[in-house]
Every structure is written in structure tokens, then in C-alpha cells.
Amino acid sequence: MNAVTRIGNVTPKVRLRFPPFSVTGLAGTSFKHEHLQVIVGQGKHDGFFEVHAENYMGAGGPPHRALEKIRTDHPVSIHGVCMSIGGQEPLDAAHLERFRALVARYEPALVSEHLAWSTHESTYFNDLLPLPYTKATLVRVADHIDQVQDTIGRSILLENPSTYMAFSESTMSETDFLRVLVRRSGCGLLLDVNNVFVSATNQGYSAVDYLAEFPMSHVGEIHLAGHAEQTDDEGDPLLIDSHDRKVADLVWALFESVAARCGPVPTLVEWDSSIPEWPALRAEAEAAQAILDRHAPDISGSANADH
């Protein structure tokens, strides 16, 4: 598939072909430009990097040089943040085309997006906003996923959101919503364990129960991240999905239980603000790797399907 062939007469810079690295059973980290020199200096390691798709949608320049460098030695996950798959309006055709081109250019091991919306009437809100879970939203989200998958020519992983509120009009649980979406669209799931913990705390349900209901056999990637704590109107904890600190102990414990059920699913530690030095970020991924390794070898063969 990745055999070296002569492709057209475009300049070499835009027709790089990358090694088809596998991400199975690997832990990875968010890729931050400030870490590039250290990462390159240390050479290859067993890990993968995830980038936010939109940061590489400029026409050219240093961001592309950095991603080319990283992609040459490591598997990469392209994580879309702005597709507004959960929105009511048609997907932005120009944005979808940029997304397609990026996936074609970097041949990522994983491609994902969010169950959320971020654009309404051409205003971009730069946040992952929630949607009610109803039959009507399910149909529309499934259509949007179909459109993305048809355009890029491969299936995507859809991430469960962190939420702070709910809608009175919702008629389905999030796990039911995701289960039907997977069946209708053929997409996979990106299980963000921190989001599960954050949402469960904020919405007053049990994270363990949520995970018991989660369609684990469709999970193609796991996310871990740190969260901050505020309080709601009643003075109870309201957790914020802040990605600015270490993964919480209770999230590690949930991850351990997920790893035991899922086997060697690629797992990413996200860190997007108050970014630490590379060794500290990599140490979080190594902690995830140790858990993956502990559960990988035998259990994956004997685990039962989840539904």
C-alpha cells in the first residue's frame, strides 16, 4: 500500500510517503512544537503523536516541516476539533476538503473527531459544545459522519464529550446514542476516560456504570488527560476538562479497568495548556504504556465482546 511509486510531477516536498507504522498497543502524547527539538534529538521511541488537524491546515511553513519530521519516525493520529459534526447545519465543505487533504498528506494511523458542535450560522465558537441526544440529532450526526468518512475514504473514531450540562429534550443516554451511531455509520469510537469521569461527576451518574454500558469492542483509541475542579450552583464539584495537568488517580483507575477489557488499544495522554517539559509529558505516556503492557498479551484473545 505504501510502496514507493512515482507519483506525478509535483515537487518532492508535497509527495512524501511515510512509513506505515502500527499504533496497536502504543501509548502516545499530544505533539507540541516546543518539544520538537528534544524529540528529534532523542531519536525514535515507541510511541505515537496526536495533532489537532486545524493547526496544520495552513498552506505551508514551519508547522508542516515539524509534522513531516515527526511523521517520518512515528505513527501520527490526526484529531479534528472543529468539524462541528454535532451541529445542525451542513458540514463546512471547505473545512471538510482541508481535512481530507491533511489525512491524504500525512497518512495518519488514526483519524478522529468529536461528538460536539462548534459552528453556528458561520460563527466559530472554538469550544466543543453539547447536543441533545434524540432520534433527530442521531440521524443528522450519522449523516455527517457518513459524509466525513466518504470524503476522506476511511472510517473515523468519534470521541465522547466532556459535558457540564444536559438538555431536557434528550431521550437517549450517551452510550445508547454512541452505540446506534456506530451501527449506522460504521465509525469507531475514541473513548476519552477523563471525559467519562468529568461528565459522570458533572451529570451525577457513575463512571463505572457508564463504562459498563460503553460499546468497548468499537474503541479504536483511548484518551487520558487532566482536569480542573470548580463548583456548581449548589456548591458541589463541577469538573472542567482542562488538559493542563497530570491525569488524576481516579482516571488512571478507570483506565486500568478499560485496558483490562479492551486490550492493546492505542492510548494518548493529552496536554494542551500549561505544557510541561517533554520528559514530564512522556512520563505520563510511559505510565499509560505500563498499564497497556500489563493487560495486552493474553487478555485480548479471551476477552468477551461487549455486546
Place this chain on the structure above:
Amino acid sequence: MQTTDLIGKPADAAPSYPAVLAPGLTDPEYKTPAGVIGPNGKSAVKRYNVYRNNVTVSLIDALAAVFPATQRITGVEFFRAMARFYVRAIPPRSPLLFEYGREFPEFIERYEYARPMPYLADTARIERAWLDAYHAADELALAAQNLALIPPKSIADVVFVAHSATRIVRSQFPALSIFVANRGEGPVECIETFIPEDTLVTRPDQQVIVRRLPPGGAEFLTQLLMGQSFGDAAARALETSPDFDLERNVAGMIEAGVFASFRAGGPP
């Protein structure tokens, strides 16, 4: 016809949740939308405010990332207050945040509290141009040896094609000196003389280059970038700046990578 449309809607058509949630996200006057709830009958005021805060703060952060020197000049508190007004007035139309803030320099010019800093808008223009150059398409700049191929008698008619990274910012203020002094982390020395500065921003390879244009240089390059012939552009530059030095300007424009190519001019 309208009646038919209403009747024709499926019974379970979702109310427009984005239309319900969106207005209050950048407008503090709105109350928590109806239909938004907390668990077990809990209030959703602070819950909805988390989204409001995420939207506004992340967009202010995005502006601070595009305009770091502007923020350093005004101080963080001033900048964030000004940026908050901008975010509410002109939220992004594109999900690509490195495109955000195109109207920010004009907004600064109109912003009452920024009036004591009349150079601020031009400094912001250089920062916006810098980021455009950073993300511009990868393209080879025109090399001096290619220029040497033009026969001397046809040089006046030659028309140059801009490199995609090239930007020019003209200022009545020493905007470039102010940009340079405030872009880094180092100490800022007082800028004593208020001389107008024209700035050229290019990226012939991977590094953005910011340099001051000599007298007549901005006029010369602006004419060339608009598609005027080499001869006409040079004449225009001399007209506006009698001390315009053609040789020096041509050497500078090649070295900085202002252009990607050229074509023989003359009437089409």
C-alpha cells in the same frame, strides 16, 4: 406555502439547540437558555457559564497568541479587556484560529482607551502579517541569477509575481522598532525618535523575515505587487521619494525573497 412547510416537518424535528445556546456564548446579557438543565433538578447557570467562559477566554487567548507584542505593549490586563470587546463584536468566521484577528488593527484604532498609543494598530498589523507569512504556501523565491537573464533593454517592462508570504505594512510611526522591541522577552529600551517606518515581511524559506524598507521602497514594492512594470514602479518611487536608490532596493527585494517569478511585460 409557509403553512405546508410547517405541516411537512417531522413531528420529532429537534428544536434548534445551537440557536438556543449560541447567542449567550459571547453576550453576557443573555440568561441561561431554556431547556438546559443540571442533574436531579440542579441549576444550570454555572454549568452554561463554563461554555461561555471557554468560548470567550479561548478566543482571547487566540488573539494573544497572534498579537504577543501588542499584548506586551498594553499589558495583559488592558489587552484582555480590549480583546474581550473584539471577540464579542467580531467572533471568528473560520475554524482556523491562525486566521483570526484580521480586523483587530482597525478595531484598535477605534478603541477609545488605545488612543494614547496611536502606533499600536500598526504594530498589530505587522504581527498579523508575520503570522500570514509563517503559514503561507511553500514557494521558492526568485533568485538573483534568474533576474540576470533579463536583457537590459526589456527590464523596464518586466512584471513581477509576488511570493505568497510577502506583506508590506506602512506606518506613520516607528511600528517596526516597536514590534522588534516587544516581540521577544528581553528588556525594552525607550524608542526616542518617532520616525515613520515601512515594514517588509517575507518568508523565502522557513524563517519569517521582517525588515525596514529604505526611502521609496514601500512605494516601489507596492507598485510591483500591484502588477505595475519594473520601469513604472521605479519611476513612481522616485517621484514620491527623491532619494530612492533603485540598485539598493532591487538587491534588497531579491535578498528578502519578495517575488516568486517574473514575466515579460508590455501590452497584452
